[in-house]
Amino acid sequence: MLLTVEGLEVGFGAFSPVDDVAFSIDRGEILGIVGESGSGKSLTAIAIMGLLSRIGGRIVAGRICFDGIELAGLPEAKLRRLRGGRIALITQNPMTSLDGMMRVGPQIDQAARLHLGLDRRAARARSLELMADLRIPDPARVYDLYPHQLSGGMKQRIVIAMALAGDPELLVADEPTTALDVTVQAQIVQILVELVKRRGLAMILITHDMGVVAQTCDRVAVMYCGRVIERAQVNAIFEDPRHPYTQALIRCIPRRDMTRGSMQPIPGMVPNVANQPAGCRFNPRCPRVADICHTEIPGLRVSAGDHGVACLRADAA
């Protein structure tokens, strides 16, 4: 496995918005991390990137092991060599990654010059190649444009080119297509999938969109209130979901064959991080809730086919 996360707990002051998170990913694989706002999926990405200290958080417990290197507690200098190099991040809003005052081409060059030690000319040639690879029309012209001269989809391609410039092995993509129109989203998703398969990268795709997950991922981890509540192959998640939350989540997405009124919303709402229920965090909304759910925190139990479920009543249905 290229990356293994075990028992990860992220703390902010007295709160732990991410708790006991575990998953792994290998080269050539796409792992989807799905969840709604506040599920801790983005914080998990930030923890992997070693950027928690920048937003006032810390790793309280657990391991993040990347190709034999323990990232939790790694000194900043060593993290910096990995970040943008062997591990790259693609953010939701391209303007988080782009400098609005700088032409886009040289921004792609930076990672290659820093991490691969290329000179300016070699870095430029490499950037142009990457841009052509991402189907950016007329790369030599676009190279000299500023971000504001590009459309949203084009900006996101530049961000992907920046991420690829340092020749990464692991891509962490945090909602990479959420801000884009559907036709553009479809193009970007397809580009990302092709990259992973062709270059043998590993990609962690963080999203709230079950449609994107179904169309791209090999394996999926579903998060709720800071915990992984189910983890399985993508087909198993959609055809044999075992956690009541995963089952409910799938039922509230409109599908082509549904008629009006057949969508079943989940009652209630996601609890606040400062006010989590005791026991299983889904218990106030769960149709299968029992007494034990209020006292015991379910751990992820993994059964045949590497299908893990964190539910005390998974066999009750």
Added chain:
Amino acid sequence: MSDLLIVDHLSRHFTNTGLFQKRQVFHAVSDVSFSLARGQILGVVGESGCGKSTLARLVLRLIQPSKGAVEFDGLDMATLSRGDLRRLRQRMQLVFQDPYSAIDPRYRVRDALLEPFKVQGVKLKSADATVASLLEMVGLSPALTHSYPHQLSGGQKQRVGIARALALNPSLVVLDEPTASLDVSVQAQIIALLNRLRESLGLTYLFISHDLGLVRYFCDKILVMYLGRIVEIMPNDAVPTHPYTRALLDSTFEPDPRQRRTITRLSGEIPSGYNPPPGCAFATRCPRVSDLCRTNLPALETISDHHQTACHHPLMNEMKSEVLQQVNTHESAVP
């Protein structure tokens, strides 16, 4: 069924007059006509900048059209005096996309819900009873009566937005991307609520969205816009004939890993509304483009009952079966 809303050749352009800029005309909505029957839900779909939000504001006459007319319940809105128009607004309401900015942060829920009555000068027998019944109608706890917007979740705020829109008992509600900023489970709750309210109150909805999957689920009729123009109007269960609608449908990710499909890649850029092409606006990206499309604007033509398309080369009968097949077969895009 009679038509509640008739929109006739509606256009709106904006003139850009910057100090050092050349005078430019932006065509936001061009020659849009449709009708909406009482009790129906019409979905308006399109990508950013296609003019769908401008259309919503034109229908409510929050902005004036450059050309064309809007008829609401038999009344031509252009002929109404300001006072009449304000009174008419009781019957047509808007729910905004962003519940965070739609409610004044200094208003408590109660104040937000009573604001429409104040604006319209409607006297209430009991303000408390009105607030309580509005909260109940949208499934909010009476405990939230004195809360401020920042104390509410996104879903709760959107429920307040809906309650406020329904306060004056409207006939038409324009919903401008009401669930775009919400999580899927909250979106499902809001859509279920809107459906229930429509049935119990006999409402008519104009539902604006970028999500064709959601529109197909929720609406009776779908209107697809591209660069300010209607490219297709069809019943929700019809097979699209316009290549753009088809591309939108292909780009919608089905939540089913067994139905992975190769996406028809649209190349080319969307033309600018400042300088719309003389022919079909989709010609720069269309896989079925011909020379005719680049020079001649296709008119919206009826191809079957309630189904109109604006295309020189629509995907017709023989193509339809192929489309259906592609929609239904399980081609694997990713090995």
